[in-house]
Structures are given as C-alpha cells and as structure tokens.
Amino acid sequence: MEEKQRIALALKRKRFFLENPIVIVDYDVGNILSVSKALSYLGYHHIVSSKPEDIQRASGLVLPGIGAFYEAMRNLKSRELCSVIKEEVLNKNKPLLGICVGMQILSDKGFENGEYDGLALIPGNVRRIPEQEGFRVPHVGWNTLEIISKDPLFSLIDDYALDDDKKEELVNHFYFDHSYYFECDDKYVLAYCNYGQKLAVAVRFDNIFGVQFHPEKSQKNGLKLFRSFFDFVMNHFGSLNNSDVTDGLQEAKRC
Amino acid sequence: MLGTRLIACLVVKNGIAVQSIGFSKYLPVCRVEIAVEYLSRWGIDEIVIVDIDASRAGRSFDLEMAQAAAGAGFVPLTLGGGIKSVAEIRMLLKQGADKICLNNSARLNPGLISEAAKVFGSQCIVVSIDATFVDGEYKVYDYSLGREIETNVLDFAKECEKLGAGEIFLNSVANDGLKQGFDLDLINLVCKAVSIPVIVIGGAGHPSHFLDVLKQAKASGVAAGNYFHFFEHSVIATKNYLRKNLAVKDLVDPNIKGKESIIRPNSYVDYKGISFDEMGRPAKKDEDFLESQRFEFHPEEII
C-alpha cells in the first residue's frame, strides 16, 4: 500500500475511533492490558470500562477472557452488563468480539465444573475437550487453523508459505490455552482447529464474533486479525448509520 | 497441528533479568520489558518470567514489572515467583499474564493448585519443579533451602496433575547454565509419568540441544534461559535450525504428521534457507547471493 494511502487511512481511523471508541469490557476477568496494548499499537482509540453508558457510546465491543466460564458470567451479571451488552449487540447491531472465555460465554450453556447459562448470543454449548491419546488437555500452544471463511477476521492472514525445501506449509498459527471448546452448528463456524477432533475456534452470528485463541498473544497473526476486525467495525459502523444502505444479508438473517 | 513451543525463560533477580548458572551464580543481562519486547519481535512462542528473589523476600511477583512485561510484547506470558494466593493470581492475570507458575507454594500448600485451577481453569496453572539426581533417583530441589528434599520428582509431578495443574515446568539443577544440553532421561521420565503438557529447561547452549529433546522426548515446550540473549534473532535462527534438521521419521509422537506442525516459523523475517556455523548461528551467505542483494530493496513490514 502506498505510503500516502497508509497515512490517510491511519488518520481516518484516528478520527473515527476518537469519536466512537471501542470499549474493552472490564468484568475483572482476563488480561485487559494486552488487548489494550494491541489496540494502541495498531492505532485504535479505545477505553477500558464496565460502565453501561460507555458501552452504549461504543462503536464496537471486546470481551477479553482468561479463566473459568461461570466466574466470567458471574462477574458480568454482578455488574449488570448482560442486558446492556445484549441491547447494543442485538438491537443496535454493534460488532462484538469475544476472546477465549469471552467467546465461550456467548453460548447458551457452559458445562465447566457444572452447568451455567451463557449470554445466548450464539446458539451452542461449551464442553470439555475429550481426552484422547496423544492430545493432552488443556490444549495449550500454537496451532494452525482450517479457515472456512476468510472475511472479515482472517482476510490479512496468509494460510500458506513455502518452507525451506519450497513445499507449501500451513502457517496460520494462533495461540490457544483452553480445556473447553465451543460446540455449535457448522453454519456459525468461521474456522476449525484439528486437535484429535475438529474444534470450532472462530464463530460468527451476524455482528457477533468469537475466537477461542488469543489474538492479543498471537503476535503478527493476532495483530492482523485485530486490524481486519476493527477496520470491519469502522466500515460496518458507517453502513449502520446511513439508513438507506441496509445490509441485505443482515436483514435476511435477522428475521 | 499443535507444534512444540520454543520458550524463553527470564530469571529475575534484583529487578533485572539475569543469567542463571547452577542455581547459584547469576550474571546481570537486561531489563525484563526489553527482553520481552525483543523475544516477542523474534517470534518466541511463549515467555516464562520467574522472580527468584520474591519468595525469599516474602513478597509476590512485582505487579509493576508484570505490567511492564505484558505491555512490551504480544506473546503468551507465564509469571512465577512468590505467588501464594488466589487473589495474587487474579491480580497477575489481570495485568496481562496468561498463566502463573507455582514453585515453593505448590510444595508448601498443594491445595492452592486445585483451588486456583477451580477458579481460573487448570490451563492457567503451571507447576515448576526443579529436579536434581541424588543417589539413584530424581528428587525435587528446594531453591530457597539450596538443597534437594525427600520427594521423588515423578510422584510429585503426578500429584500436581491430580491436583489440577495445567502444565509442568521442569528444570534440571545440574544442567542449569552449563550449555551442555538437556537432561534427556529426566525429561523422558516426567513426560511419560504425566499426561498434561511438560515444558523442559536447563542447559541449552546450542540449537542441537533443542533438537535432541524434540527427537527423544514428548515435551510440549523446550525452553532456554541464558541462550536466547547470546546473538541477534537467536529465536528465529534456532527455529530454522530445528525445522531444517527434524525429519518426520525421527519423531516419537506418531500424531505429528507433517514437518510444519512441529515448529512455528516466523513470518516475513524468517531466515529461511540459511546454513549454520559450528556454534549453531547463521553462517555467512554465499557471495553471489550477497552480490544480488545490492539492488534489492526490502520494506519494513507494517501491519
């Protein structure tokens, strides 16, 4: 991309997100700081908050997450954030990105140490990864993906590269650190990860996205994912406002 | 496919990252956040930071240092040293740690392992075991006492797994800092004893030492403390050494099919196709290649 175009785009991002910042929901679970650092590195103005009025003003939401399912849900409920998040995401159509346990709580039910209700934003359940010979649980480390649809999360990710003896090699690694996985219908799945069985590691339902891996800890691939997601938020926000251009696909899915 | 992780361990003393030799001699190297920044830039898979002063000084991991480290790079962080309670763990995870590592407190208060695993999920809980070979068996070494204790390493590792530890961080006191290679017997024993991932460290001085571990054991992560400080882009070059010298048939783990699944390559700055000198560092490129580079222009990668 030409130097001039890059500077113009960076300026556009700066101006857009100063007015409508991204909100990283602080519900006392997960490394908020790393997500925040990634966003500043990429030039996206954002605020870390758990106040409903900030979430209402946001252009996009991020639900970071480390730790257990029920504790995440308990903290969200205790801060009365569930309703305001659902309001913004379902009615106001604001894009949301759930990371790791932030993705898992989008489900209907989570079966980690018991059975707990999720936000029910994406139909599906969260179950423990079945033990299998040679596939240790928890699933920790860098693993490659089988990407079903590149756009919008994986549009900048190179799937293949040539290795030393010029053979095609899968290089779309991301960092995983989980013992439970998101079990849902194939139509919501953006990408799988083969770990003894196919685990859904990236899901989407309209403007709600979830990724099982940690983009804020996946170095360049992670930064590229954030780059394409937040540019999507910027462009998506634009299409929301000028009412005449309704996203046809959006309407059909909703009803 | 889940590859093996190349991990850097930063031993912290007096607030700075040091080289550790035989758990007794320490050499000052650099500030923690500078090390994290460059290791992340070089594509390290994970970083473990252990503050060896903390438990002796009776304090937990320094939050300010945790924040500085988490902010310096986009790489998975495991923080350890002096952690004694769930509250401390929650604070560290909030600061940017992905996992926390228990050493002394795992031995003195095993209940903490299961309690923490319950609250945060076992994937965030790593137990660090320092092993030393004494009269015929591997015993657990207590670094605050400076000697081994009467606990067998394999039993203790199994015990930790039962208690809900997510990973084992296995160090060899004897090999520490000698640059003579890893203690492969110890590694094989522990990897067979538990089913949770095992990260091994202690004695890396040449890329071939990492190669030996990958060829003869089922470790999920191979780590080095001093080694990665020695030369520019050490992580990328070491990864390429491993990718170049690992033939599929060598591998013990049947599930690892293609070569690509073993070591994650760095993108854009990848040191592909290089040869190595006897120290295992990038050797000089051939003359015609250097000559052809005179008219090449390589832009910086900007995401």
Add this chain to the structure above:
Amino acid sequence: MISIKELKFQKEIGKGIYRGALIKDSLSKKAKINYCSRCLYPSNHPLGIIFDSKGVCSGCRIHEEKDILNWDSRFEKLRGILKNYKSASRGQYDCVIPVSGARDSYFIVHVIKNVFGLRPLLVTYNKQYNTEKGIRNLSYLRTVFDCDLLTLTVNPETVKKITKVSLQKMGSMYWHCLAGQSVFPVQIAVRFKIPLIVWGAHQGIDQVGMFSHTDQVEMTRKYRKEHDLMGFEAEDMGSSMMHLSSSDLAQFAYPHDKEIEKVGVRGIYLNNFIRWDSKAQHEKMIELYDYESGEQSRTFDTYNDVDCFHYSDVHDYIKFLKYGYGKAMDHACREIRLSRMSRSEGIAHVMKYASLEPKSLQLFLDWIGISKKGFYFFINQFRDPLVWTRDSNGEWILRKCIFDFEGDSSSLVEDARLPLVEDKCEFKLTGSRTVISDKPKYTVLGRGFVNPEDRTK
C-alpha cells in the same frame, strides 16, 4: 527538595525505562547501596550488577576467566570465524570495523588487518566534539593501516536538536554519539552487503560480567537500545518540545529486521577471543604506530578518550551527577581486576577525580546554546535518589559513596583481594605529534596530517 512523588512524576514524563523495581526499592528508606568487595563498583551500576555471597560483583567473577581460559584456543576460534567471512570472489571487504580517534581502534585494526590479513572497511560516526588529537589519531590510523574509511557527519543543527531532546528525556548530552557510532557500522554493513562487523570490547562483559567469554555473545539491537541508548531508540526521540522529522533521525535508526536478515549481519566482540587488556594494548599501539595519548581531566587513563572533548569530561561529570561515580572508577576497577592496582589506590584515584568540575562545559554550552543553570536543570532531574539527596539548603550531597570505605579492610575485602602482579600502574603521556598547540574548539572535519616542518619527533 524534590519529593518522592515528583521523582515518580519524572518517571512518567520520560517514556524511557527507569529501573522500576530498583528505584521503588531505593526510594524506600531500607534500600542501601553497597560496593563490590574486590573492585569499587556500586550496586546501582546502570548496566545492572549482581554481588555473590562473598560480596564480589559479577564483573570481577567473569574477569577471573581472563586467567583461567585457554586464550590460544579462543584465538584459533576467532581465526575460524574470520576465515569463513573472507570475501573470496566478489572483491568486497571482508568485514566492517567501527573506529574513532581513540579507544582501542588501533588495536582492533592491527589485529584484523596485520595479524589476520583481512581487508576491513573502516567506518566512523562523526561525534562533532572532536579534539585535534583525535583527528590526528584517526588520520594516521587510516594511513598507517592503509584502509578505506567512511565518515558520517550529520547536520550539526539536527545534532543540536537531538541533543536538546536527549537532555530533556534522559539527561544525556552523548546520546547522538552513542546512537550514531553503534548504528552507522550496521547501516554500512546492510547497505554494502558486508555481513561481519568486528567490535572491540563488549562493555557489558568488561564492566559488569553480563556474559561469560565462552558465551561468545554478539551484537544485538536489544543491547544497544537498553544499555547504549538508555532505552531510547531513534523512534522514541520524537518530542513535542522539538520538531524532529523521521528523516532527521534516519541516520540514527537501526536497520529493520528484514534488512539484517537478508545480509546476515553479525557483530562479534574481540574481547571474547583475546585476553582484553586495554592499557597494555594501547601501550603496544604507541610503540608500533605512534598512537597519541593525552591528559584527561576526570580520569588517570590517558589512552582511552583522547579523541573527544567531553567523553571523560562533561559526559563523565553527568554520569557522576546521575549515578555518583565516573570514568575514574571504571578505569580503577579495570586495573584492580588486572592486579595492577590495589583497592585503596583505586579509591584514592576515584576520590581525586570524582567531583572535579569539567573543563569543557562552557565549550559545550556555547555550542548547544544552553545556560549553565539550564544544563543543571536537566541533569538534576536524573540524579539517582539512592545515591544523591539534598541537604537542608538544597545542596546536592552524596548519601553514600566509595569514599566511606577508604580504610575498609573488612574480612570480605581481604578475602577478595588479588595479589598485585605489577607494583605501579603508570599511564604514558606521548605528547603531541605537532608543535602547533591544539585548538580549544571542535573540529568537525580535519586534515590530521602533520607537515614535516611542524613535527615534534
């Protein structure tokens, strides 16, 4: 009296890395400073330093390797590396050597060219604070060894702006020199596709024992950013106070990783392969090549810093104002470890030179256009509270320093003492090559050759 809160505030304004944990400990009253029981180094050494159970510092422990390792076999290791890097076919240089008018440059070129027979490309970053003696040493270096020399001189106006920013951000007047001389060789290596750079001594090893010689540590951008540049790379020098464009700073910016990878640039340090003794090496160079030594204002070592008005003068005084010790201590520690100086003699030297006012301060202030009080305004912000405090009427006083240990003969010190191998530690004064006295002002570029009629010898 600067309150602790204000000091905390100063940490925020500078993006630079303040020794977080260390400063926090030092701010608390219980933190105390101690000194190595063999050499004189304090525990607040900026490169970081570790004392072992006997109170001996990591620098001294690693220094012991100089009398343990087999240096002949290490010399052969160096021969092997250099042989691989000889540019056989394409008529290019075999390596790049950073040089200046002083500091072991003669010895390094002597070893690489005369001993190993390589064809080096010499490179030097113009510090602008050049003494005429330094210009002469550099010109004769280039002529005596018959080498090609590339000199980078950055626009003085830009250098002044950068120095004002470095004074504001980290209280340093020498950042541009350290940045320039540590990156210009790498830029040339990348631009001209000469992969090998040969440096002299690795300061981390020589001063605080950062690595063992057997680690054979190499040049990294990481070390440069943290230790040479105090945490500030060219990209971090943007400041609202002074407009510096990216092209102004381009000459100080490290080549990015892809450029380094494509050429395979590697920088090796000779002190990993040769038993490093700067004093003996300089004396050999005086004997072989008439290297000019000269009196220094704030240290007894007359060899190391003759090419710069300020390196062991204003810059060294700033180091004293920040950390409470200066070059005299660096040189004393070096000589103590080489068993040429007793600890008490070292302390005597440090006491003599430590608080001497720099001779060339006005020269620097006129050049950069800052008043004396303005100068102290910047420097005082970076005094290490562990060592410096203000008395009742606001005067800065040393909380504690090596002087308190003058008569110290505690058991630790006695055990750690090294038997002297030489009874005295003399530094030669060669006198100048020319009868014309050197000008007391900077020479940006100079001829350096002395016409026959003006020669002293």
Add this chain to the structure above:
Amino acid sequence: MKYCKKCVQPDTRPGIKFGEDGVCPACTHIVTIGTIDYDARRGELFELLEDYKKHNKLRQYDCIIGVSGGKDSTRQAMYVKEVLGLKPLLVCCSYPPEQLTETGADNMSNLIKLGFDAISVGPSPKTWKRLMRNGFFRFGNYAKSTEMALFASVPKLAIAYHIPLILWGENPATQFGNLAVGSLNWNGNGMRNSNTIRSGPDPLLDPDMKENEINWFRYPKPEEMDKANLQIVYLGYFWNDWNKITNGSFSVANGLEIRDGVSAHEGSLYPFDALDDDFSVLNQMIKHVKFGFGRLTEEASELIRAGKISREEGIELVKKYDGKCAQKYIDRFCEYLEISLDQFWEVVESYRDLKIWSKDENGKWGLEYNFD
C-alpha cells in the same frame, strides 16, 4: 595549434571539436544562453524531480550530490536545499591526509555547518598514492585516479543508499568542450566516458593490487546504474548564472576559505580553485606543457565569454601567467610521491608536445602563440 576565434581556448584539448567558424563549443553554447528560456527549463527540472520521487524508496534523502567543499559544490548544495527545497545527502571524496590541505578540510566542515548530512569516502591513502604515482609515470597525469574516485564514489553510494537522483554541477561538454560525455543537455549518465576516467583504474594498477583495494576507483557499470534507476542530472543546464566567478563569490560570502591569490604562483586569476589539493596547481602546469593551455586559459576564456575582459586582455594574461607553478608545489609533490626533481622533469618533458613548443636561443621553452 589553432585558437578559438572568440576566446583563447586552443584546439589541443582531447575530444574538443571547433565549428567551421573556428569557434569552440563553449563559445557557441554561451551564445545560445541568451536565447534559452530558463523559466521553461526550470519547469522541466521540477517535473524531473517529481518524476524521480517514485524511484526513491528509502525517503531519507531526495537526492545525492558529490561535493568537495569548494566553490562549485557549496553553491550547488545551497541551491538544491534553498531553491529546490530538497534534502540532499552530500558525498565528499576525502584525499589522503598528506595530500589534503587544511583549507580543504575547513571548507568541507564549513559546507556541512551550512546544514547538510555528509558521508566522506576516504580511499586507502597508500594505495591511492601508488595509483597517483602510476598515473604520473604512465600518463603524465597523477590526477587520473583522483578524478576516478571523485566521480565513482557518488553513484556507488547512490546505489547503496537507494537514492536514484544524482545532481551534478556543470556539463563538462558545455563548460570545457569535453564532448566525450556524449550529452549537451541535462542528462549526465554518460559521465563515465569523460576523458580522464573512461579507461577505469585498470591501466593504473600494479599486479599485486586486489579488487577490494581499489573498488572506490571503479565506476559502476551501465547495467548496475540501470538496475538502481540512477539518473545523473547536470544542474548547470537549468542555470543561467552558473560560472566560476559567481560561484566563487557566493561561496566566499558563505564562509569559503581561499588561497592567497598570487597568479604568478598559482597560474590562475582567481584564488578559489581546487582549494583542497595544492598539487592541482602543478597538474595545470603539466597540462600546459602537454596541451599548451592551463587553468588560466580556461578562466580567461570564461571572462571573455562573460564580456568581462576583451580577447586581447585575455591573450595578455595567458602569455603572462598560464602554466605558472611555484617551486614549493613541485618540491612537495616530489616529496609526496618519493621521487627526485630530475625524475619529475624527465616525465614532464616526455609529454611536451613539440608541435606547439619550441626552444628559444638560450634554451627556454616557449609556445608559438598564433592567436591571429
């Protein structure tokens, strides 16, 4: 030896061709200056600079200029910075310390202090001295290697630093009639073919000299220049008042240190030529022996063309001062090349062109000036 009808330039310069009207190329060119639309050319120049931005990938510098700190380079560098608004990288080829003059070093410092980044290229002194010696003994011109280094260092750094645009001063064809560079407009890419450097360093070499000892004397090959998109531009083409006197005055006004200005010693009318190398006075004397004209002839010709003096006054000055060189310069040269005075004159005499020189009754060499 025929002289230009209008000025005092003889036709003995290698590669020069007079018109049928007996006028030298420089005089024919100067006539056209009045008709040249310099504003249109300036537009052409800015267009050229804009066009070249896309080749400049590194964006550190807009262009690269070869300088010595002398009168021409000082004015040219300031013109590029102040008038064209570009940020140039200066490249100075620094002589061996023994040959360089104090004034030369001070002038280069002065130019840098006017606000420029500069890279000084210093080829190895002893090797350079040997090339000078070979140049003197084999071609009677010690300066062949010097000129090669001066001309080659700029494109070599341009390739290394990815700066495609090289700005040069005056086109030697239009200034001195040296047509070998093959262009009468701004395009300087043919510069490698000019007389002194066309042969490259090979004829000057000794057998034991390796390629990596003389690479600063080897001009880049044409294909290397193309691969790097290099373009050399003569700024003189776009400038109406580019001449020795104006350049000299401008640079002196900006701090240039100059010679004493004794024509009888320096064989020139003005004190600001080749300030960084005393041997150039001697080189002009040898040129005078070889071709019957030296620097003063060129200066006088320029003054005549500029209408400052008449042809007759020019002829007077040429007869009086051309080819003069003080003995101190000859002594220092012999001492530098470690040769005796007899060896020096033996070589110089071997190049005397007997077609234009004749001995008078008491054995003194004299030129037969037929200025008609």
